Amino acid sequence: MQLAKKKAGLGAFFSTHPVFRLADLLKYMSQHGRQMEPKTRKNLLHYYLRRGAIQRIRRGLYCSVPPGAGGPCPVDSYLLASRLTSDSILAYHAALELHGRSYSVQNRLTFLTTKLPAGHKFEFRGNLYQAVRPPSALVKTRQTEIGVTTLMRSGLPVKVTGLERTFVDALDRPRLSGGWEEVWRSLETIPYLDVDLVVQYAFLLGKKKTIALVGFFLEQHRETFLVDERYFKQLHRRRPRQPLYATRGEPGEAQLVSHWSIILTRRVVGRSWEEPT
Numbered sequence: 001m002q003l004a005k006k007k008a009g010l011g012a013f014f015s016t017h018p019v020f021r022l023a024d025l026l027k028y029m030s031q032h033g034r035q036m037e038p039k040t041r042k043n044l045l046h047y048y049l050r051r052g053a054i055q056r057i058r059r060g061l062y063c064s065v066p067p068g069a070g071g072p073c074p075v076d077s078y079l080l081a082s083r084l085t086s087d088s089i090l091a092y093h094a095a096l097e098l099h100g101r102s103y104s105v106q107n108r109l110t111f112l113t114t115k116l117p118a119g120h121k122f123e124f125r126g127n128l129y130q131a132v133r134p135p136s137a138l139v140k141t142r143q144t145e146i147g148v149t150t151l152m153r154s155g156l157p158v159k160v161t162g163l164e165r166t167f168v169d170a171l172d173r174p175r176l177s178g179g180w181e182e183v184w185r186s187l188e189t190i191p192y193l194d195v196d197l198v199v200q201y202a203f204l205l206g207k208k209k210t211i212a213l214v215g216f217f218l219e220q221h222r223e224t225f226l227v228d229e230r231y232f233k234q235l236h237r238r239r240p241r242q243p244l245y246a247t248r249g250e251p252g253e254a255q256l257v258s259h260w261s262i263i264l265t266r267r268v269v270g271r272s273w274e275e276p277t
Helices: 002-008 011-016 022-031 038-051 077-082 092-098 136-140 163-172 180-187 195-205 208-220 229-237 266-270
Strands: 019-021 054-058 061-064 108-112 121-124 127-132 148-153 156-161 254-257 262-265
Touching: 019 022, 022 061, 038 054, 054 121, 077 092, 077 108, 077 127, 077 148, 077 156, 092 108, 092 156, 092 163, 092 180, 136 195, 156 163, 163 180, 163 195, 163 208, 180 266, 195 208, 195 229, 208 229, 208 262, 254 266, 262 266
Parallel strands: 108 127
Antiparallel strands: 019 061, 054 061, 121 127, 148 156, 254 262
């Protein structure tokens, strides 16, 4: 009888949680005055799995099947990535996509977490979900959620790095953001940036090469982002003293950007993918 009552009250939860962690379900039941013993919990999940009302994605993670669907549950890949761990934050190319600023769509979704080993990967329905540790400078200063915002997907909150942080992160780790051409062409679609936040975050990361790349990109697009000269002076003071390669391992002829002390490919420096006017 007690189990039957619990079954009857979960329809609302499933209808509003297309993807959920077991912890989410337990929290919901606790908030509604329903505590479960481990054995009861196991029986309850098996009941809904047998009925086809929910499907298991991986241990502790499930999706809800809409009534009458009669097949695999539809899964929002961004929502799934946001529920892979309790501290998941979508970042890098996945953040560019979620903000609608990626030049192309990829089947790899990167998310920041301290709950899984760096590089941990999980594949589901053709998408690869990759765990990435937050930048060490943020971990040390306990600011892993700086520059993070929340977007809604299917009525549920999804944590994602905001545009300013995503902008710097993409320049900091281009391989997680699709490669240099993808990064450049994606960032060029951003119509507005709070440059003050961009510079503050770049300084917080504390990497001279990244600071130089931020300065160089903003310099190329100073009219788009209305960049005040004082920001260039601040960034320039913290550039590398000796030239550093920013494109190791990428094809293309290298070119030194001397006033920022960085070496990029000629294609990126000249944005040669642009059509001649």
